[in-house]
Amino acid sequence: MTETNARNHPAVEKYAQHVNPAFVKLLGVFGYGRAFTRGRDVWIWDHEDNKYLDALSSFGAANLGHNHPRIIARLQRLLTEDALNFVHVGPSIHQGELAARLARAAGPPLEIASICNTGAEAVEAGMKIARAATGRSAFISCEGGYHGTSLGTLSIMGERRMRKPFEPLLADCLLVPFGDLHSLEAALKPKRAAAFVVDPGLCEAGLITPPEGYLAEAQRLCSKYGTLMVLDEVQTGMGRTGSLFAFQAEGFTPDILALAKSLSGGIAPIGATLTSAKIHHKAFGSMDQFDLHFTTFGGNAMSCAAALETLDVLEDEGLVTNSRELGARLLADLRARLDGHPLVRDVRGRGLFIAIELGPTDAGWMNRLAPSLVSAVSKAMFGQWAAVKLLERGVICQPATQHWDVLKIVPPLTFTQEHADLLVNAVFDVLSEYQGVAPLIKDVTGRVGRQFLTGWSF
Numbered sequence: 001m002t003e004t005n006a007r008n009h010p011a012v013e014k015y016a017q018h019v020n021p022a023f024v025k026l027l028g029v030f031g032y033g034r035a036f037t038r039g040r041d042v043w044i045w046d047h048e049d050n051k052y053l054d055a056l057s058s059f060g061a062a063n064l065g066h067n068h069p070r071i072i073a074r075l076q077r078l079l080t081e082d083a084l085n086f087v088h089v090g091p092s093i094h095q096g097e098l099a100a101r102l103a104r105a106a107g108p109p110l111e112i113a114s115i116c117n118t119g120a121e122a123v124e125a126g127m128k129i130a131r132a133a134t135g136r137s138a139f140i141s142c143e144g145g146y147h148g149t150s151l152g153t154l155s156i157m158g159e160r161r162m163r164k165p166f167e168p169l170l171a172d173c174l175l176v177p178f179g180d181l182h183s184l185e186a187a188l189k190p191k192r193a194a195a196f197v198v199d200p201g202l203c204e205a206g207l208i209t210p211p212e213g214y215l216a217e218a219q220r221l222c223s224k225y226g227t228l229m230v231l232d233e234v235q236t237g238m239g240r241t242g243s244l245f246a247f248q249a250e251g252f253t254p255d256i257l258a259l260a261k262s263l264s265g266g267i268a269p270i271g272a273t274l275t276s277a278k279i280h281h282k283a284f285g286s287m288d289q290f291d292l293h294f295t296t297f298g299g300n301a302m303s304c305a306a307a308l309e310t311l312d313v314l315e316d317e318g319l320v321t322n323s324r325e326l327g328a329r330l331l332a333d334l335r336a337r338l339d340g341h342p343l344v345r346d347v348r349g350r351g352l353f354i355a356i357e358l359g360p361t362d363a364g365w366m367n368r369l370a371p372s373l374v375s376a377v378s379k380a381m382f383g384q385w386a387a388v389k390l391l392e393r394g395v396i397c398q399p400a401t402q403h404w405d406v407l408k409i410v411p412p413l414t415f416t417q418e419h420a421d422l423l424v425n426a427v428f429d430v431l432s433e434y435q436g437v438a439p440l441i442k443d444v445t446g447r448v449g450r451q452f453l454t455g456w457s458f
């Protein structure tokens with residue numbers, strides 16, 4: 001498989017003209033453009049029937065792989081049952097069932113779930129619960145954190161580029177360094193923060209994991225100062241890091257838990273915000289408060305049925321265990337194969353969430369002579385370039401959205417050892433071509449030049 005030109009797919013022109021012209025142009029800079037048309041389990045096909053191994057899982061939304069047959073069958077059944085997708089004049093049967101199931105999965109005291117449609121909504125619901133329950137207004141979050149792009153979640157976004165065009169956002173939002181308990185305690189001390197919003201590992205900053213015990217201690221500090229901890233497991237949840245929810249491997253329970261993405265098997269839009277009955281009661285517990293947080297499609301039957309089936313599939317197919325065990329083997333294999341590579345700084349991960357950090361190391365003469373040049377080139381393009389080269393070898397993956405020098409390996413949890421071996425070989429082959437920045441600059445400039453001459457052909 002080599003470079004392809006998908007311009008002839010009619011949907012691409014329409015997308016470029018009517019949806020997001022700049023995105024299509026950007027895909028054309030390196031020639032990443034493909035019209036992906038179908039997916040099944042860990043495989044995705046483009047319109048020319050080229051087959052790709054998926055190591056991205058739709059940014060963590062397809063933990064079950066694509067179009068899991070049990071989710072499809074469950075939804076097909078629902079569509080023949082004359083089910084009411086929502087009834088707002090009485091309790092929703094499907095929502096009740098899903099909330100009870102989530103409460104069982106998360107464990108006490110997280111027994112009340114508010115179901116919505118996206119990750120941003122789930123986090124923002126947590127922020128609203130925290131304000132209403134504490135009567136405080138401020139929020140603390142982490143530098144490098146990503147929680148969505150609604151105005152509320154942008155206010156706690158740890159990446160300035162994403163926030164700036166929309167400012168002023170919510171007042172009273174403070175960023176602290178991730179993993180730094182002293183800064184967190186200093187921010188909590190004035191007792192003005194309704195919530196500390198944090199994800200278990202900074203997913204979009206390149207899977208930065210905190211020092212051991214950080215999250216549990218952060219929760220303890222939050223409780224000490226009357227702040228609620230909102231744990232954003234939109235990406236880490238549903239088995240991604242080797243336990244159903246990442247907090248379950250950390251020996252603590254957050255006040256509020258936000259879920260989304262893979263919760264419905266990647267098929268129906270869904271998000272969920274879990275908290276204790278006590279906190280929920282403070283926020284929305286009276287008859288003049290019960291409707292303060294509401295959205296029409298939140299908890300619709302399609303999404304809830306898909307989520308209930310997803311939880312069953314995760315259990316029946318042992319996917320959380322697979323994430324933990326295969327993830328550990330994949331991490332070890334990648335580390336062994338990339339050991340000593342002059343442009344691989346770190347290979348880290350938890351479960352099937354693995355990050356390869358690219359950049360200068362002590363090895364390689366150019367790294368020693370011109371580390372800032374090597375660092376700048378790696379930061380600006382290496383991750384994206386590696387993703388293009390992997391695509392051309394039939395593997396889909398992407399760098400972290402906020403750190404292009406970190407390649408994320410986030411495959412469906414249905415990955416097998418055979419898929420992992422294919423992936424490791426492809427990563428090794430691609431990175432082996434670049435033992436220094438000179439071949440990287442040569443290849444990238446050559447490709448960009450050619451793409452320029454074709455008018456950034458998709």
Ligand SMILES: Cc1ncc(COP(=O)(O)O)c(C=O)c1O
Binds near residue numbers: 118120123147199234
């Ligand atoms: C950790 C985290 N939180 C929240 C979100 C926002 O989710 P959504 O895109 O469904 O709004 C994302 C999306 O990537 C995420 O990774």
